[in-house]
Structures are given as C-alpha cells and as structure tokens.
Amino acid sequence: MGAGHHHQLYRPGDTVVHRLPPQCKLPAVAAFAVVVVATPRDAFWAFGVYALLLAGVAAAARVPARFVLRRMVVEVPFVVFALALPVIGLGARVEVLGVSLSVEGLWAAWNILAKATLGVVASILLAATTEPRMMLLGARRLRLPQTLVQIAMFMLRYMDVILDEMRRMRVARESRGFAARDVRQLPVLAKSAGALFIRSYERGERVHLAMLSRGYNGSMPIIDDVGASAASWAVAAVLPVAALATAALSWSLS
Amino acid sequence: MTPPPSPPSLSVRRLAYAYPDGTQALFGVDLTIGRGERVALLGPNGAGKTTLVMHLNGILTAGHGTVEVAGLPVGKDTLGEIRRRVGLVFQDPDDQLFMPTVREDVAFGPANLGVRGAELEHRVREALERVGLPDVADRPPHHLSFGQRRRVAVATVLAMRPEILVLDEPSSNLDPASRRELAEVLRSLDVTVLMVTHDLPYALELCERSLILSGGVIAADGPTREILADDALLAAHRLELPYGFAVADRPS
Amino acid sequence: MHVPDGFFNAAVSIAAGAFAAAGLGVCLRRARRELDDRTAPMAGLVAAFIFAVQMLNFPVAAGTSGHLLGGTLAAVLVGPYTAVLCVAVVLLVQGFFFADGGLTALGVNITLMAIVTAAVGWFVFRLVVRLAPRARAAIPVAAFLGAVVSVPAAALVFTVLFWIGGTAPIDISSVALAMGGVHVLIGLGEGLITALTVSSVLAVRPDLVYGARGLTAPLVLRTAGGDTFVAPEPPPAPARSIRPLLVGGAVVAVLLAGVVSFYASSSPDGLEKVAGDKGLNAQERGHALGGSPLADYGVKGVGDERLAVGVAGVAGVGITVLAGGAVFYTVRRRARQPAKAGA
Numbered sequence: 081m082g083a084g085h086h087h088q089l090y091r092p093g094d095t096v097v098h099r100l101p102p103q104c105k106l107p108a109v110a111a112f113a114v115v116v117v118a119t120p121r122d123a124f125w126a127f128g129v130y131a132l133l134l135a136g137v138a139a140a141a142r143v144p145a146r147f148v149l150r151r152m153v154v155e156v157p158f159v160v161f162a163l164a165l166p167v168i169g170l171g172a173r174v175e176v177l178g179v180s181l182s183v184e185g186l187w188a189a190w191n192i193l194a195k196a197t198l199g200v201v202a203s204i205l206l207a208a209t210t211e212p213r214m215m216l217l218g219a220r221r222l223r224l225p226q227t228l229v230q231i232a233m234f235m236l237r238y239m240d241v242i243l244d245e246m247r248r249m250r251v252a253r254e255s256r257g258f259a260a261r262d263v264r265q266l267p268v269l270a271k272s273a274g275a276l277f278i279r280s281y282e283r284g285e286r287v288h289l290a291m292l293s294r295g296y297n298g299s300m301p302i303i304d305d306v307g308a309s310a311a312s313w314a315v316a317a318v319l320p321v322a323a324l325a326t327a328a329l330s331w332s333l334s
Numbered sequence: 335m336t337p338p339p340s341p342p343s344l345s346v347r348r349l350a351y352a353y354p355d356g357t358q359a360l361f362g363v364d365l366t367i368g369r370g371e372r373v374a375l376l377g378p379n380g381a382g383k384t385t386l387v388m389h390l391n392g393i394l395t396a397g398h399g400t401v402e403v404a405g406l407p408v409g410k411d412t413l414g415e416i417r418r419r420v421g422l423v424f425q426d427p428d429d430q431l432f433m434p435t436v437r438e439d440v441a442f443g444p445a446n447l448g449v450r451g452a453e454l455e456h457r458v459r460e461a462l463e464r465v466g467l468p469d470v471a472d473r474p475p476h477h478l479s480f481g482q483r484r485r486v487a488v489a490t491v492l493a494m495r496p497e498i499l500v501l502d503e504p505s506s507n508l509d510p511a512s513r514r515e516l517a518e519v520l521r522s523l524d525v526t527v528l529m530v531t532h533d534l535p536y537a538l539e540l541c542e543r544s545l546i547l548s549g550g551v552i553a554a555d556g557p558t559r560e561i562l563a564d565d566a567l568l569a570a571h572r573l574e575l576p577y578g579f580a581v582a583d584r585p586s
Numbered sequence: 587m588h589v590p591d592g593f594f595n596a597a598v599s600i601a602a603g604a605f606a607a608a609g610l611g612v613c614l615r616r617a618r619r620e621l622d623d624r625t626a627p628m629a630g631l632v633a634a635f636i637f638a639v640q641m642l643n644f645p646v647a648a649g650t651s652g653h654l655l656g657g658t659l660a661a662v663l664v665g666p667y668t669a670v671l672c673v674a675v676v677l678l679v680q681g682f683f684f685a686d687g688g689l690t691a692l693g694v695n696i697t698l699m700a701i702v703t704a705a706v707g708w709f710v711f712r713l714v715v716r717l718a719p720r721a722r723a724a725i726p727v728a729a730f731l732g733a734v735v736s737v738p739a740a741a742l743v744f745t746v747l748f749w750i751g752g753t754a755p756i757d758i759s760s761v762a763l764a765m766g767g768v769h770v771l772i773g774l775g776e777g778l779i780t781a782l783t784v785s786s787v788l789a790v791r792p793d794l795v796y797g798a799r800g801l802t803a804p805l806v807l808r809t810a811g812g813d814t815f816v817a818p819e820p821p822p823a824p825a826r827s828i829r830p831l832l833v834g835g836a837v838v839a840v841l842l843a844g845v846v847s848f849y850a851s852s853s854p855d856g857l858e859k860v861a862g863d864k865g866l867n868a869q870e871r872g873h874a875l876g877g878s879p880l881a882d883y884g885v886k887g888v889g890d891e892r893l894a895v896g897v898a899g900v901a902g903v904g905i906t907v908l909a910g911g912a913v914f915y916t917v918r919r920r921a922r923q924p925a926k927a928g929a
Contacts, residue, residue, distance in 0.1 A: 089683055106682075113689040118596040121753075154686045158590045169755045184755035191753050195592025196688060203685035213434035213474075215682060227614050227625055231675045233434060234630020235637065236683075240476055241428055242634045246642070270782030273639050273654075277632075277663060277783065278791050284631035286429040288624045293391055293422040294494065295414060295446030298623040303433075303441045303454070432627065 089151075089207045096315065097141035097209045101308035102218025104316035109206045111320035115327045116198045121191035123330035127198065133322055134201050141209045151204045158196055165189040212236050217306055230300055234287070242280055249275065341405035342366045343498045343526035344390065349399035350550075351385060359385040361550035362399065367498070369404075372520070372527040374537035374558060377547035378572035383502075383530045386547065390500055390528075391420040404497045418447055421491025421525075423501045427483035431475035436462070436486055439475060443494040461493035462486075465519050481512025485519060498526040505533045534562055534575050546571050588680065589695055589744075591688030598751030603693030609701045610674055616667035620796070625668070632664050633672040633679075639783075640676070655740075657703025658711065658733040659780045662725075662797040663787065666708040673700035694747060698740045707736035711797055725788060725798050730781035737773030741765040 092098075097105075112130075119126050138148060169185020210218070216236075219229045249272045258268060288296075344367040352358040359382040367373050377383050388394040389401055392408045401408040403419045424430045433439040440458045449457060462468050465485040475483055484504065491499060504520070505513050513536070520527060520540055531537055537544055537558055544561045546554040548571040554561055561567060562581045568574065575581070594602070621628050636656040656676075660669035674696045680686040687695045711732035718724030745762045748754075752761075788795050 110689050113591055114596065114599075117591055117599060117688075117690045151685065154684060155590065158593075165754050165756070168760075170757055171755055182755065188754035192590070192592045196590035199591030199688040199690065200685045203682065203689060207683050207685065212683060213438075216434065225610070225614055227617070227629075228610065228671065228675060228678075230626035231629045231633055231671060232679055234432065234627050235633040235675055235679060237432055237434060237476075238428075238631055238634040239637055242631075242638045243641075246638050266778055267782050269642060270779050271786045273642060273779065273783040274786030274790070276638060277635055277787055278794065280631045280635035281628070281664075281791075281794050283429060284624070284628040286424065286426070287432050287627045287631065289388075289393055290422075290424055290430045290432065291442075291627065292393060293417060293420075293424075294443035294490065295417050296442075296623075297414075297446065300626070301442065301445035303438050303445050 090211050091141075091143055091147065091208045093142055093209065095141050095209070097137060097205075100209075100316050101221075101306045101312050102210050102214040103221035103306070104218075104308050104312050105206060105210055106215070106218045106222060108316040108320050109202050112202050112323050113199045115320060115323040116195050116202075119195075119327045119330055121187060121194070123333065126326050126330040127194045129326045130198050130323055133319055134198065134205065137205055137319060138201075141205060143205060143208050147208065148201060148204050151208075152197070152200055155196060155200050158192065162189040162192045162196075165192070214306070217304060220302075221306070221308070226300070238280075238283065238287075241283075242276065245279055246272070246276055340369060341402070343369050343371070343404055344528065345400075345402040346386075346389075347400045347402075349386070349389060349396050349401060351389065351394060351397045359550055360389075360397075363547070363550070363552055365545055365552055365555070367526060367528060369526055370524065371543060372541045373529070374541040374544040375528060375530045375547055376532060376534065376537060376544055376561075376571075376573055377530075378532065381547045381571075382550045383547055387422065387500055387502060387530055390498075391417050391422055414447075418443075418494050419497040421494055421496030421499045423484075423487050423491055423499065423504065425502045425506060427475075427480070427487040430487040430490060431483060434474060435471070436467075436473055436475055436478070437471040439486065440471075440490050440493045443490060447494065457493045457495075461489040464492055464523065465489045466515065479512070481508050481515060484508065484512070485516060488516075488519065492523070492525075496525060498528060499523065500528045500530070502530050503533070504529060505531065505536045532573065534568075534573065535579055538562055538581065546573070548572075588677075588687030589691040589698075591690050593688070593691060593753060594694055594747060595751040595753060596690070598747055599690045599693060601693075602697050602747065603690075606674070606693040606696035606701065609670065609697070613667040613670040613674075617665070617671050620665040620668050628664070629668050629671050629675070632660060632668065633675045636660055636672050637676050637679070654779055655699055655703055655737065655776060657699060657740075658707025658729065658736045658776070659783060661704040661708040662711055662729045662732065662780070662784050663795060665796040666704050668796075669704040669708070670700045673704065694744075697747075698744055702740045702743050703736040706739040707732035708797075710735045715797070722798065725795070726781040726785040729784040729797070730777040732777075733780035734770075734773045734777035737776050738766055738769045741769035 112133075116127075116130055119130075138145070165188045166181040166185035167179075169182030169188060171182055171184040173180045173182050174186075175181075207215075213233075213236075216229055216233050219232070220226070253268065253272065258265070344365070346363050346365045349360055349363040350358070351360040363382075363386060375383060375386070385394065389396055389408070390403070392401075392413045395410075396408075403416055406412055406415060406419070408416050431439050433442055437458055440461050441454055444454055444457045458471065459468065462471060465488050467482060467485055467489070470478060470482065470486065475486065478486065488499070488501070501520075504516060508516065517536070517540055520529075527541075529537065529541060541558050543556065544554075544558040545552050546561065546567070553571055554564075554567055559581055562575065617625055617629065636659075639654050639656055639659075642654060655673075657669060657673050660672050663669075664672070677687060677692065677695050677699060681689055681692050681695070709732075711728045714728035714731050715721050715724055718728065742762070742765070745758065745765050748761055749758045784795060784797075788798060792798055
C-alpha cells in the first residue's frame with residue numbers, strides 16, 4: 081500500500097505524457113484496462129503488444145523501468161494467489177517437472193498475471209505522470225460527483241497529517257515498552273485507533289470552521305481548471321485505440 | 335483612548351454566551367478596537383478567548399449582546415460580508431490550509447466572494463508577497479515548514495482584504511527565526527490586528543495595547559507595557575512572564 | 587483483499603461497476619443528510635483515518651496478522667452512507683494513485699469492501715442494538731457482531747461474483763469454503779478491533795459515535811414530588827436503517843439478473859448446468875469449447891456495442907444500469923433461482 085508519501089508516486093517531468101490534460105489521461109487508462117481484460121487469454125501476442133504499448137508510454141514519459149518495477153510490489157499478494165491456481169485448479173492435468181498441474185489452472189494463472197500486471201503498470205504510469213491534484217481536476221472535468229472528488233481531495237491532503245499522528249502514537253507506545261505480540265495487545269491498538277478517530281473527526285470540524293471563516297457556503301469554488309484541446313484527446317486516445325485494434329484482431333482470430 | 339473618527343474596526347457590547355450544554359463561557363464582554371490598532375487579547379486557558387473569537391465572524395451566535403465589525407452588526411443576513419471583513423487565522427495551520435496547493439488555498443476565500451480570473455491571480459500574488467513568500471504558490475502546503483505554513487495561513491485571509499485580522503496563538507510552535515519573521519510580517523501590515531495569545535513577550539513586541547480576558551469578562555485594558563509590569567494583575571489572572579524576562583522602564 | 591484486473595471477466599466487472607455507481611449515488615444523497623455542508627471535509631478526514639487504520643496491523647494468531655477493512659467501524663462511527671463514501675474513496679485513491687486494486691475491478695472492490703461491509707455491518711449492528719435490553723451497553727457488542735458478520739458476507743458476495751464471472755477454474759464450493767473459513771477468522775479480528783475502537787471512542791466522546799445517537803442516558807428532573815426522568819432531545823431517527831440493505835439488495839438483484847440473463851438468453855442449458863452443478867461442469871464444458879466460456883462471453887455475447895461503451899469509459903456504467911434494470915423485470919423469476927443456489 082506504499083506508505084503515506086503519495087508525492088513519491090509522482091515523478092515530475094515535462095514530457096508529452098506529463099503535459100496531457102488529466103481528463104484525457106484518466107479515461108484513456110481506464111479504457112486500456114477494460115480492453116486488456118476483454119482480450120481472450122490465449123492471444124499471447126496481443127498481451128505482448130499491450131506490454132510494448134505501455135513500454136512506449138513509459139519511454140515517452142521518461143519513467144525508468146526501475147521505478148515501475150519497484151512500485152509493482154502491490155501486486156505480490158495476487159501473484160501468490162495466481163501461482164497457487166495451477167496446483168489447486170480442476171480439470172485435466174499435466175506433469176511439469178514432476179508436479180501435477182491443472183491445465184485450466186495454468187491458463188487462469190496466466191490470465192490473471194498478464195492482465196493484472198498490465199493493469200498495475202498502466203496505473204503506475206498514470207500516477208507517475210499526473211500530480212494528485214491534477215488527477216482530481218481531471219475527475220471533476222469528467223463530471224464525477226463533486227462530493228466524491230472533494231472527499232478524495234480532503235483525504236489526500238490530510239493522509240500524511242494523520243499518518244504522522246499515527247506514527248507519533250506508535251513511537252509513544254513503543255518507547256514505553258509496548259510490542260504488539262498477540263491478541264492481548266489488541267485493546268491498546270484499538271485505543272490508539274479510537275484516539276486517532278477522535279483527532280481526525282475534530283480536525284474535520286476545525287477544517288470546516290476554517291472553510292466557513294473564508295466564506296464557504298456549501299459548494300467549493302472552481303479556482304483552477306484545465307482545458308483539453310482536440311489534439312490532446314487525440315494523443316491520449318493513441319493508447320486505448322491501439323489496444324482496441326489489437327483486441328479486435330485477437331477476437332477475429334479466436 | 336481617543337475615540338476614532340470612523341466606526342471602530344471591532345466593537346463588542348455586553349456579549350454573553352453559554353454552550354448548548356449550559357456551560358457559560360462569556361459573561362458580558364465589552365471591547366472596542368480602533369482602525370489600524372494592533373491589540374493583544376491575553377488570558378489564561380479556559381478564559382473564553384476561543385469562544386470570543388468564534389463570535390467575531392459569526393461561527394457562534396451571541397446569546398446576548400452585539401458584535402459590530404466596522405459598523406456592520408454580526409447577524410444571519412450579514413454573515414457573508416462579516417466573514418470577508420474578519421480574517422481568522424487558526425492556531426494549527428494544517429486546519430486552515432486544506433487545498434492541494436498554496437495558490438488554491440489563498441484563492442479559496444476570494445473565490446468564495448466571486449472573484450475570478452486575473453483579479454484572483456493578482457490577489458493571490460499580492461497576499462503571498464505581503465507575507466514574504468512569493469515563490470511558494472505552486473507547492474503543496476504540507477511541503478512547507480511550519481513557520482511558512484503559518485505565514486501562508488495569514489496570506490489566505492489577507493487575500494480577502496479583511497478589515498481586521500484575528501490571530502489565534504500566532505507564535506505557538508514557532509522556532510525563534512520563524513517567530514521573528516512572522517512578527518515582521520504582522521508589523522508591516524496596515525490592517526487592524528487582534529492577537530489572541532498567552533505569549534506575553536510577543537504581545538509586548540507587537541501590540542501597543544492589551545486586554546485581559548478572564549472569567550468571561552474583560553478584566554484589564556491598557557498599554558501592554560503597563561499591564562505586563564503589574565505583577566499583581568498578571569498573577570490574579572494566571573499570566574506569567576518567562577523566567578528572567580523583565581519589562582524595561584518599569585514604573586515604580 | 588484488493589481484487590486486481592483480470593480476476594473477473596468484462597461483464598461482471600462492468601456490472602459491478604454499475605452497481606457500485608448506483609450505490610454511491612444513493613449514498614451521496616443520504617450522506618448529505620447525515621452531514622449537510624460538512625460532508626466533504628468530514629468524510630475526507632474519516633477516509634484518511636480509514637486509510638491509516640488499514641495500515642495498522644494487528645496480530646490475529648501466532649505468526650499471522652491481519653488489518654482492518656473498516657467498513658463496519660466507519661458505519662458505526664459516522665453512519666452507513668458516509669461510511670460507504672469514505673471506504674469507496676479510499677479504494678478509488680488506492681486504485682488510481684497506488685495501483686492497488688485493478689481499475690476494471692474498482693466496481694467489484696467498492697461493492698465488496700465499501701457497500702457490502704458497511705450495509706451488512708450496520709444492519710446487524712442496528713438489529714442487535716434494537717433487540718438488546720440495554721442499548722447503550724450493547725453498542726460495542728453490536729459493533730463486534732456487525733463487523734464479524736460483515737467480513738464473511740463480503741467473502742460470500744465475492745464467491746457469488748466469482749461463480750458468475752470468475753476467470754479461475756476452482757470448484758465453487760471449495761472457493762466458498764476457503765473464502766468463508768479464512769474470512770470468519772479475519773472477521774473475528776475485525777470484530778474485536780472494531781468493538782474495542784468503538785468503545786474507546788464511546789468512553790471519551792460518545793457524541794461522536796453515530797450508532798449511539800439517541801441512546802444517551804435520560805435526564806433527571808428533581809421536583810418536589812420526587813425525581814422524574816425525561817428523554818433528552820429525540821434522536822435524529824436512524825430508523826431508515828434497513829433502507830441501505832433493501833436498496834443494496836435490490837441493486838444486487840438487478841446486477842445478478844443483468845449478468846445472469848446474458849447467459850440465460852443465449853444458452854439456457856448452460857445456466858441450468860451452472861445452477862445444478864455449482865459451476866464445476868460449466869468450467870469443463872467451457873474448457874471443451876476451447877477457452878473460458880465466461881471470458882469469451884464477455885467479449886462475443888456482449889458485443890461491440892458494450893465494448894465501445896467500455897472504451898467511452900464511465901458512460902457505460904449508466905447504460906448498464908438501464909439495461910440491467912430492464913432485463914431484471916423480464917427475467918426476474920429466472921434470476922432468483924441461481925441467486926439462491928449461489929448463496
């Protein structure tokens with residue numbers, strides 16, 4: 081889940097990918113993910129094309145492979161799950177290196193690994209080239225519900241503040257010799273969680289007062305905005321359209 | 335105090351307030367602050383300082399008495415204009431800086447007043463220049479130092495061009511350098527300032543005049559130097575100068 | 587717990603997305619009633635809190651540790667509708683900013699971890715509070731039970747979704763057993779920490795616990811004729827507590843009907859087989875046809891129109907709701923059987 085330093089997810093840059101308006105990038109990535117998921121799993125070559133497309137985006141955005149690989153650890157729990165599938169799967173079985181594996185399970189493992197990995201890399205590239213606040217602007221331009229976008233805005237703003245409070249509480253616990261070993265320590269952790277909730281809630285109230293004090297009347301003013309030209313939309317469409325063409329070919333072949 | 339010719343920046347008359355649970359916090363506060371004055375409001379914890387501040391821009395509504403800002407009474411129908419005239423700077427800048435970037439945060443107030451476009455840009459730049467931080471506009475607030483965040487918090491209300499600036503414990507948690515920088519900013523402003531604090535040296539440094547709020551009423555009102563020199567008065571209201579601090583020219 | 591891309595086929599992903607969008611729409615309107623113009627800052631701070639406590643690992647048994655999902659905790663603390671919004675925003679942020687949970691699986695993730703946990707947890711919580719002789723004292727117990735039930739409930743819905751459109755060839759009953767077994771354990775941990783957290787908040791700021799509203803002790807009036815008790819101001823009536831479940835249930839039915847009807851219309855015998863053999867045979871049959879029938883179906887049966895919608899992005903969600911709703915009314919009876927068999 082990558083700690084609370086969301087600013088580390090973003091790699092500042094001035095490339096064509098960075099400059100694309102967020103309202104173009106968000107649907108492009110989402111559409112790409114949908115196309116990938118809809119691709120038949122036996123079209124190996126199609127997944128190769130998708131990987132090349134993402135590599136192209138990464139190169140254009142000057143995001144090094146090292147950065148992407150390091151961030152891919154979020155995928156690990158499902159890699160473990162996927163690797164278990166051939167063992168516990170049903171149906172016809174084959175012997176691989178003396179281990180009996182399910183054919184269907186192997187297919188399923190490949191299917192999940194390939195699609196999940198492509199999805200994760202696409203999301204990583206999106207986050208790496210789009211500032212969090214631009215992501216919010218894009219979401220607003222896409223007419224996502226105002227309240228939802230604002231909740232996300234406040235969450236992103238105060239995530240680090242609250243994680244810091246949590247860290248301080250942990251230091252205070254541990255400096256008095258506390259270690260969470262088993263269930264008996266749960267009450268202490270829960271007290272911390274309770275205290276954290278009260279602090280968060282009270283901060284929410286203070287933030288609301290601060291907003292009222294500066295003339296807030298229930299709706300957030302639109303201060304910043306980014307327009308998107310037809311050209312931007314066209315550039316952003318390259319990724320999903322190329323993917324869709326690939327997928328269409330794979331459907332007609334299968 | 336000679337009465338100022340135009341209506342005073344702030345005029346509080348016989349203000350009393352009890353919380354919904356019945357606890358009464360204010361018992362008839364009377365105070366007047368003239369245009370351009372810098373006044374310190376001193377008082378021990380629990381004296382009702384924060385409760386009083388919450389009345390100044392109508393977050394709390396008076397149980398009895400009136401609050402007027404530059405002649406305009408605080409009431410339901412005047413809230414919008416009152417909140418423009420009274421700039422409240424909260425104690426924790428993290429509460430005040432809630433937008434993703436400094437620029438959006440400073441723009442929040444004027445934008446709520448309907449200011450847009452180039453005029454909005456101008457206000458943001460001007461406010462940040464006045465607090466000596468013209469270059470931080472595009473940074474996220476949590477990347478600034480604590481002292482910078484407090485100055486940006488001042489900028490967020492300056493951008494609304496307030497009649498009176500109300501600061502809650504402005505010097506708390508500041509290191510000596512940030513403390514001095516904030517003092518320089520406050521001294522350079524040409525607006526009326528009401529500073530709520532128990533940092534007595536800071537009050538002496540910045541404010542000619544001080545009020546002591548104690549037990550829900552104004553217990554003393556006079557030149558800061560004289561109030562801080564009156565040991566008996568300070569002791570009666572749980573106020574203390576730091577160890578080794580002496581007010582110069584103490585009248586004996 | 588965060589489902590990645592590729593786990594469910596396109597049809598289930600999109601249908602779950604439609605369900606999640608509809609659920610969020612309901613919650614957005616209701617949360618305004620819970621919090622009025624404070625909605626955005628309060629829910630934002632609570633979302634940040636949920637995000638933080640999800641990182642708080644707690645020991646479950648020797649050597650293993652779990653972390654909180656937080657749906658029930660949030661529902662008890664800030665109300666069910668706000669809770670759904672908070673957890674959903676946490677999931678959206680995790681998906682878009684941390685690449686945690688697939689973008690196409692967002693609908694599934696929001697449905698499971700925000701809507702189902704909060705709705706089920708809140709429903710059980712209210713039920714226990716109402717049945718308990720001393721409501722105030724029952725709150726931590728009710729929170730415990732709500733959280734304990736909510737986690738396997740989410741696992742159950744996951745299993746049903748998996749049965750409809752999972753891409754992995756596992757026997758549905760073993761999925762149900764494994765998911766159920768593991769999640770009863772996780773649920774116990776979730777329940778314990780939820781109950782303890784709620785009671786610690788209750789001890790300090792009882793006024794902040796949404797689920798405890800209207801349960802304050804009666805006020806005593808001392809008069810000449812002796813003490814009389816009066817109830818404090820009437821509670822802002824959390825009486826619509828069953829509503830989220832009803833609304834949720836209705837939309838789940840629409841969702842199931844919408845997805846299942848795709849199969850029903852094109853291969854009715856396949857549907858019967860799925861219902862009869864708990865999905866085992868369907869997989870083998872699909873295998874015999876070469877490739878997963880479900881994954882393929884998501885492409886061929888749904889057709890270019892649906893894919894075009896997918897490319898258009900969010901817009902597809904609304905169309906799916908309409909389509910699913912229309913189908914629901916026509917195939918209602920047929921949809922019920924498999925839904926029951928799945929549960």
